[in-house]
């Protein structure tokens with residue numbers, strides 16, 4: 001039975017590498033995959049997915065309002081698709097997550113979504129919220145805070161190197177993201193003063 005998967009993580013956890021490797025495994029076995037990537041912040045006509053270790057593949061772009069069931073079904077009519085991969089799945093609309101669920105339920109094609117769970121303010125993205133609600137399988141892609149704990153949060157560093165506490169959910173350009181554990185994220189965001197916890201167990 002096909003399933004809807006959501007692999008979620010913070011920034012720089014190697015999600016795109018995992019996606020491209022998994023797609024490659026299908027193709028190596030003679031099967032066809034369809035790759036989708038968010039087109040919201042891209043100017044090029046042709047989408048692509050690239051990873052930090054140099055893997056790259058062409059991909060179809062999705063934008064707000066696109067019907068992803070129709071898009072997949074059209075490709076599938078032309079040439080059978082064995083798996084759909086979606087990168088930057090946090091940018092999916094709620095309706096698009098449901099369209100992908102129908103790809104699973106009606107076309108019996110597995111859909112593997114990869115994306116961020118929360119933004120730099122610790123809020124769910126729209127696509128992540130819907131995927132967390134209805135995906136069949138949730139898989140956490142792990143990355144580590146400099147302290148050694150699991151990193152579940154992300155901070156955004158502006159051009160001045162300082163942690164951004166407000167602003168748009170997504171910044172385009174030279175901003176840098178760092179993955180942190182929840183404890184250090186709260187400290188970096190200025191939500192708690194570490195000194196307040198001196199003397200408490202484990203503080």
Ligand SMILES: [Zn+2]
Pocket residue numbers: 145146147148149180181182183184
């Ligand atoms: Zn930490």
